[in-house]
Amino acid sequence: MSQKLLYIETLGCAMNVRDSEHIIAELTEKDNYALTTSPKDADLIIINTCSVREKPVQKLFSEIGAFKKIKKEGAKIGVCGCTASHLGEEIIKKAPAVNFVLGARNVSKIKSAVAKDKSVEIDINYDDSSYMFGEYRQNDYKALINISIGCDKECAYCIVPHTRGEEVSIPMELILREAKKAADKGAKEVVLLGQNVNNYGKGFKDKSINFTALLREVSKIDGIERIRFTSPHPLHADDEFIEEFAKNPKICKNMHFPLQAGSSKVLKDMRRGYTKEWFLSKAAKIRELCPEATISTDIIVGFPGESDEEFLETMEVVEKVGFEFMFSFAYSPRPLTKAANMPNQVDEEIKKMRLLTLQSAQLKIQEAAHKRQVGKVEKILVESRDGDIYFGKTGSGFGVKFESDKELLGQLVDVEITKAGRHALSGHLI
Ligand code: SAH
Numbered sequence: 001m002s003q004k005l006l007y008i009e010t011l012g013c014a015m016n017v018r019d020s021e022h023i024i025a026e027l028t029e030k031d032n033y034a035l036t037t038s039p040k041d042a043d044l045i046i047i048n049t050c051s052v053r054e055k056p057v058q059k060l061f062s063e064i065g066a067f068k069k070i071k072k073e074g075a076k077i078g079v080c081g082c083t084a085s086h087l088g089e090e091i092i093k094k095a096p097a098v099n100f101v102l103g104a105r106n107v108s109k110i111k112s113a114v115a116k117d118k119s120v121e122i123d124i125n126y127d128d129s130s131y132m133f134g135e136y137r138q139n140d141y142k143a144l145i146n147i148s149i150g151c152d153k154e155c156a157y158c159i160v161p162h163t164r165g166e167e168v169s170i171p172m173e174l175i176l177r178e179a180k181k182a183a184d185k186g187a188k189e190v191v192l193l194g195q196n197v198n199n200y201g202k203g204f205k206d207k208s209i210n211f212t213a214l215l216r217e218v219s220k221i222d223g224i225e226r227i228r229f230t231s232p233h234p235l236h237a238d239d240e241f242i243e244e245f246a247k248n249p250k251i252c253k254n255m256h257f258p259l260q261a262g263s264s265k266v267l268k269d270m271r272r273g274y275t276k277e278w279f280l281s282k283a284a285k286i287r288e289l290c291p292e293a294t295i296s297t298d299i300i301v302g303f304p305g306e307s308d309e310e311f312l313e314t315m316e317v318v319e320k321v322g323f324e325f326m327f328s329f330a331y332s333p334r335p336l337t338k339a340a341n342m343p344n345q346v347d348e349e350i351k352k353m354r355l356l357t358l359q360s361a362q363l364k365i366q367e368a369a370h371k372r373q374v375g376k377v378e379k380i381l382v383e384s385r386d387g388d389i390y391f392g393k394t395g396s397g398f399g400v401k402f403e404s405d406k407e408l409l410g411q412l413v414d415v416e417i418t419k420a421g422r423h424a425l426s427g428h429l430i
């Protein structure tokens with residue numbers, strides 16, 4: 001069989017990045033594909049899509065058009081991921097150049113999807129949670145590992161439960177096996193992935209297996225020096241979990257803690273399951289038990305019905321907690337979600353203004369946090385290099401650049417932070 005080339009473009013979150021790795025593993029190990037970075041040379045072009053906001057979905061069809069123009073004669077185009085799950089056959093109807101559609105929950109069926117023209121596999125109840133994929137990883141030092149798939153929450157704005165289906169936790173033995181394999185191949189850091197990682201174990205008969213227990217087991221693996229996870233849900237942040245986070249030396253001291261909104265009324269309309277006070281008390285507990293930790297968050301502005309006063313409550317929580325990192329979004333109505341049909345949608349201009357207000361306040365908080373790092377000596381996992389300039393992250397999540405002519409990729413090194421910029425820090429190797 002002659003070698004075929006695969007080009008894959010990955011949009012969306014870390015879960016999609018991991019799904020793309022699984023797709024690559026299946027097609028390179030069990031079929032005869034090799035990766036290419038050039039779509040015009042590829043025999044198969046895959047777009048692994050995200051559906052969480054409207055813009056990337058609109059972009060998908062123009063991208064398919066662009067690939068259709070440049071692709072080789074006979075090359076196939078496949079659409080995978082969350083937009084595949086939610087639009088299904090519609091994608092092929094709208095863009096007949098697409099050869100197959102494979103949903104986010106159906107990654108293990110990639111080989112048969114490629115083989116069967118116009119196939120549409122989007123069953124969100126399909127359970128590929130104990131399916132073992134091959135070995136491919138984009139980054140050998142930092143291994144992404146799924147611990148659960150799907151989501152059982154019903155946040156009113158969110159399409160994910162409709163694209164990734166019911167929440168299923170992956171058996172602990174399989175997770176530990178993956179982590180050990182990664183460590184044997186040189187990974188120093190693992191990133192445990194799920195929509196609500198700290199709800200891990202939901203549905204297991206053995207109730208002693210929860211996220212805290214998983215963290216303890218993963219931290220026993222030789223060679224794994226750092227553990228990260230994303231995303232925990234504030235509702236499930238019990239004391240046991242926060243204490244383990246604070247005291248386990250292998251757990252990186254960055255907690256991603258998605259606030260979404262600062263007003264209890266908006267949180268209730270969003271169906272997040274916690275109040276402003278609950279969130280603030282959990283954040284205070286993290287700061288108290290682990291003063292060196294950073295807290296990052298996700299915020300949506302302009303959710304239907306959000307008043308100026310309610311938006312100001314978000315600003316108030318942001319100031320109080322002082323999130324070191326933030327991902328902020330203007331609310332985007334999504335099909336299949338409750339909020340899309342709410343009557344009191346917020347004007348686009350108002351959303352834009354609120355987003356700007358939030359982001360400029362955040363920039364100040366972030367700059368101050370950056371300045372506080374100057375003078376510290378931090379362990380950095382060296383992730384990439386450009387000539388003699390290396391880049392890596394501190395345990396608490398700050399990106400740091402430094403110069404060296406040694407070979408340092410994949411190593412944990414000590415760096416003294418000497419300068420604070422807006423987006424990254426710089427330092428020198430010790
Ligand atoms: N499971 C994670 C979120 C995954 S989606 C959690 O509960 O935190 C990633 C982020 O996208 C969310 O945290 C939210 O801030 C944002 N998001 C989701 N739906 C959105 C929408 N309809 N409009 C704007 N932002 C949205």
Ligand code: SF4
Binds near residue numbers: 153158
């Ligand atoms: Fe979406 Fe809410 Fe589930 Fe997160 S917890 S994926 S925001 S429904």
Ligand code: F3S
Binds near residue numbers: 012050052081164
């Ligand atoms: Fe991730 Fe986007 Fe799907 S954020 S879960 S790829 S909708």
